[in-house]
Amino acid sequence: MIQVKDLVKIYRPELNPVHALRGISVSIEPGEFVAIMGPSGSGKSTFMNLLGCLDTPTSGSYILDGQEVSTMTGDQLAEIRNKKIGFVFQSFNLLPRMSALRNVELPLVYAGVGKKERRQRALEALEKVGMQDRIDHRPAELSGGQNQRVAIARALVNNPAILLADEPTGNLDSRTSEEIMNIFCSLHKEKTTIVLVTHEREIALYSSRILHFRDGLLDKEEASVGNTPAVPEEKI
Numbered sequence: 001m002i003q004v005k006d007l008v009k010i011y012r013p014e015l016n017p018v019h020a021l022r023g024i025s026v027s028i029e030p031g032e033f034v035a036i037m038g039p040s041g042s043g044k045s046t047f048m049n050l051l052g053c054l055d056t057p058t059s060g061s062y063i064l065d066g067q068e069v070s071t072m073t074g075d076q077l078a079e080i081r082n083k084k085i086g087f088v089f090q091s092f093n094l095l096p097r098m099s100a101l102r103n104v105e106l107p108l109v110y111a112g113v114g115k116k117e118r119r120q121r122a123l124e125a126l127e128k129v130g131m132q133d134r135i136d137h138r139p140a141e142l143s144g145g146q147n148q149r150v151a152i153a154r155a156l157v158n159n160p161a162i163l164l165a166d167e168p169t170g171n172l173d174s175r176t177s178e179e180i181m182n183i184f185c186s187l188h189k190e191k192t193t194i195v196l197v198t199h200e201r202e203i204a205l206y207s208s209r210i211l212h213f214r215d216g217l218l219d220k221e222e223a224s225v226g227n228t229p230a231v232p233e234e235k236i
């Protein structure tokens, strides 16, 4: 699904260059759930932004779903983002004036999907994360965990090839984090490919493989068994 080779990212190359990634090589198979850990500043978010086609590498190759994306133009990247990538952020990034339903519909608006189908698919995605009873609520009228559920629904509504999550539980308490991780686990069971950044080992253990970053390099890898959801699945 993802093949990355010698990926380098240098910010501000002509000022005082920051070598955020110094040559990362990794392959991620379809249906894998990979967690990325590492100290602050080790390049985790930089790597996620490249995987998510939000930015382009200084050098190296990135093949997503059979396509080389590292040399694409801005317009081509926007299309790939819209079709193949779902992104979940620590801060939710929902539009404050829109309802949960409108927020989830938005990627479909950009994709040119008609009104009726848009609503149907957004409702399905909200149902999947257990938010069908709050579709008219705006972000300020929802809890942190509920907002993150809406954000996950928005990330899923396009049926992306990969789901990327940069510290999705960073703003949540441990109980709510567990609920959110149970959603990721059920998506993993449905064969969604997931890459998730976290500072917490407990969260990383939900994945099937943990990559450890250090100073812009892949320091080591370890297998992870995948935590069993603590909440019965029918409640997710």
Ligand SMILES: Nc1ncnc2c1ncn2[C@@H]1O[C@H](COP(=O)(O)OP(=O)(O)OP(=O)(O)O)[C@@H](O)[C@H]1O
Residues within 6 Å of the ligand: 011, 012, 018, 019, 020, 038, 039, 040, 041, 042, 043, 044, 045, 046, 047
């Ligand atoms: N837009 C940018 N311009 C210049 N330097 C940047 C930019 N974004 C990140 N950096 C630098 O690149 C390095 C890697 O940052 P990155 O955000 O990828 O780290 P991280 O592992 O996600 O850290 P954290 O755990 O704190 O989120 C840091 O030294 C950071 O200061």
Ligand SMILES: [Mg+2]
Residues within 6 Å of the ligand: 044, 045, 046
């Ligand atoms: Mg980060």
